[in-house]
Amino acid sequence: MRAFRFLAPVIVVIALVLSACGGGGSNSNKKVATMIFTQEPDTLSAMYTNMYFSLILHQVLNVWAWQYDDQNIPYPVLVSEMPSADNGGISADGKTITLHLRDDIVWSDGEPITSKDFMFTYEMNVDVKNTVSTQYPYDQLAGVETPDERTVVMNFAEPFAPWLSFWKSLLPEHVLAPVFESAGTLDGAAWNNAPTVSAGPFVFAEWQSGSFLRFVRNDNWWGEPAKVDEIFIRIVPDDASQVAALQAGDADLGIFIAYPDVPALEEAGLSIVSVASGYSEGWYINLNPETTHPALLDVNVRQAIAHALDREKISADLLLGKTKPGASLWDNSPYVDPSLKPYEFNQQKAKDMLDAAGWIDSNGDGTRDRDGVELVLNYGSTTKEVRQSMQAIAQQMLADVGIGTELFNYDSDIFFASYGDDGPTYNGDLDIYEWSDVPTGFPDPDISYWLCDQIPSDESPDGLNSQFICDEELDRLFQLQASQVDFNARVETLHKITKIMYDEVYWLSIWLDPDIWAVGARLSNVKLSGVTPFYNVAEWDVK
Numbered sequence: 001m002r003a004f005r006f007l008a009p010v011i012v013v014i015a016l017v018l019s020a021c022g023g024g025g026s027n028s029n030k031k032v033a034t035m036i037f038t039q040e041p042d043t044l045s046a047m048y049t050n051m052y053f054s055l056i057l058h059q060v061l062n063v064w065a066w067q068y069d070d071q072n073i074p075y076p077v078l079v080s081e082m083p084s085a086d087n088g089g090i091s092a093d094g095k096t097i098t099l100h101l102r103d104d105i106v107w108s109d110g111e112p113i114t115s116k117d118f119m120f121t122y123e124m125n126v127d128v129k130n131t132v133s134t135q136y137p138y139d140q141l142a143g144v145e146t147p148d149e150r151t152v153v154m155n156f157a158e159p160f161a162p163w164l165s166f167w168k169s170l171l172p173e174h175v176l177a178p179v180f181e182s183a184g185t186l187d188g189a190a191w192n193n194a195p196t197v198s199a200g201p202f203v204f205a206e207w208q209s210g211s212f213l214r215f216v217r218n219d220n221w222w223g224e225p226a227k228v229d230e231i232f233i234r235i236v237p238d239d240a241s242q243v244a245a246l247q248a249g250d251a252d253l254g255i256f257i258a259y260p261d262v263p264a265l266e267e268a269g270l271s272i273v274s275v276a277s278g279y280s281e282g283w284y285i286n287l288n289p290e291t292t293h294p295a296l297l298d299v300n301v302r303q304a305i306a307h308a309l310d311r312e313k314i315s316a317d318l319l320l321g322k323t324k325p326g327a328s329l330w331d332n333s334p335y336v337d338p339s340l341k342p343y344e345f346n347q348q349k350a351k352d353m354l355d356a357a358g359w360i361d362s363n364g365d366g367t368r369d370r371d372g373v374e375l376v377l378n379y380g381s382t383t384k385e386v387r388q389s390m391q392a393i394a395q396q397m398l399a400d401v402g403i404g405t406e407l408f409n410y411d412s413d414i415f416f417a418s419y420g421d422d423g424p425t426y427n428g429d430l431d432i433y434e435w436s437d438v439p440t441g442f443p444d445p446d447i448s449y450w451l452c453d454q455i456p457s458d459e460s461p462d463g464l465n466s467q468f469i470c471d472e473e474l475d476r477l478f479q480l481q482a483s484q485v486d487f488n489a490r491v492e493t494l495h496k497i498t499k500i501m502y503d504e505v506y507w508l509s510i511w512l513d514p515d516i517w518a519v520g521a522r523l524s525n526v527k528l529s530g531v532t533p534f535y536n537v538a539e540w541d542v543k
Helices: 002-020 115-126 173-183 239-247 258-267 299-308 311-319 347-356 386-400 474-481 487-504
Strands: 032-037 066-068 074-076 094-099 145-146 151-155 204-209 212-219 230-235 270-276 279-283 378-384 406-411 434-439 509-512 515-519
Touching: 002 378, 002 386, 032 239, 032 434, 115 145, 115 151, 115 173, 151 347, 204 230, 239 258, 258 270, 258 311, 258 515, 299 347, 299 386, 311 386, 311 509, 386 406, 474 487
Parallel strands: 032 230, 378 406, 378 434
Antiparallel strands: 066 074, 094 151, 145 151, 204 212, 212 230, 270 515, 279 434, 279 509
16 A cells, blocks of 8 residues: 555656646547646635636636637637627617527537527526625626527616626536536536536546546537547646746636746747736735724725835835736726826825824834734735745835834635635735735626625625725715716726825835736647637647
8 A cells, every 4th residue: 555655646646647648649639739827726616616727617617608819809619690789689778688698509508599598697696695705796797587498688776887797608408407406506516616508619538636637528619619628737836837838838828927937938939928908916805904904994095005015116026017007997997097107106105194193103112003913014915926926025025114024924725715714804904905806897897706795794604805995986976887888888887986096095005917928839829818718628639
């Protein structure tokens, strides 16, 4: 048994290499495209995740009703055309949106995809017996009608501008309805992690936790057959492992390439592709008066922190000057107030603002204090290397103006855990927390988690407002923009939103964060979207 225990890992490694190489021997002509993920997906069900590495698999496994091309422009997939006012898909009052489904779409078992699947997906997302990651946007619907198998009618009590955020991966009614009827929930459905049918160019084959996932060509895919036989996803523990695999030619595609690794990968013959995805690395400020540091409840202190950080230098030193700080979560879009520029780096101004706010170093220990409270902030993020480097730099910059910091790092599953699961970003352990985020329905500007009713509590443990912000004017404007189908009116409202968030420093951009991909020379026909990255995965080919 001891010998087998040492031999087993060797067998697994050999199996991984052979699988990633399409079998490796002369008896196999399989075409295998190999990706590297530095985080393991938490589920393959769209209902139960907000995790990037899970969401990007939908175009492999379960396509959306509409997807986005490499210019982030939507195009019809399961529907025959994009609904519009001109074609009658959007009613004059903006409260009814009608979808016409293609007549050739089928699940991988040959069962037709019909309006029943859309209705079932809606019902499962809003049913309280399913503890979904969020009911939004399905909870915005007044109801869904299915007058026939090829028609889906979405009804809203008020116009809902971000309607493009619906129907991200359907649930197969014929497979999961019996499970729900029997168990009363889909929370524990085996399908969530081992789906037996799919609506994409590939079907699920295998998932060995901590090691790899495999997807093979869907022979019943209604589109053009996939050119490769298999998508193999290798799970590695960190960025260094990903870079090593890409350099060695053991993988064809990597994501979230750290800027310092770009030169070495280009030297190894990989193409580096930057894709606008709407993401921005930012600081989220805990404004829960019961748990946060009292200094952060003062907007002058928050503005002082913004002035204390030399974000241009951070981008230059950490990211090779290949990106820059932003002013809002909506930068590079018409939705941001064009007058907004990133807060200037001015440490003297930061010091003056802190003095005026009453935070001074009264005991000479180098850290400001007020009323016996030291100005030391708990600053946390994930274990990602670039974030740890950022923390070290920011710690020194803040120390230069008399602000102390305690640094914390967590594995992603712990860091992003909800209030109900006692996550550190919700339970008050942290004052400032850093991650990269994007508007909910990017490129649509809507974001739901700033709303007052998203503040988590014992009664609402899945609330997404981790900063505990309840700004009544901001709340009103967020709800207004979601109902504005007139583009220019909506832009005007978003300008007001971005100005409030900028002035109040409810969120602070550290750097704009496009997706940086590395594509190996063996892989061809790859186009990447910032919304649905693998939208043309069926067209990929390998030498």
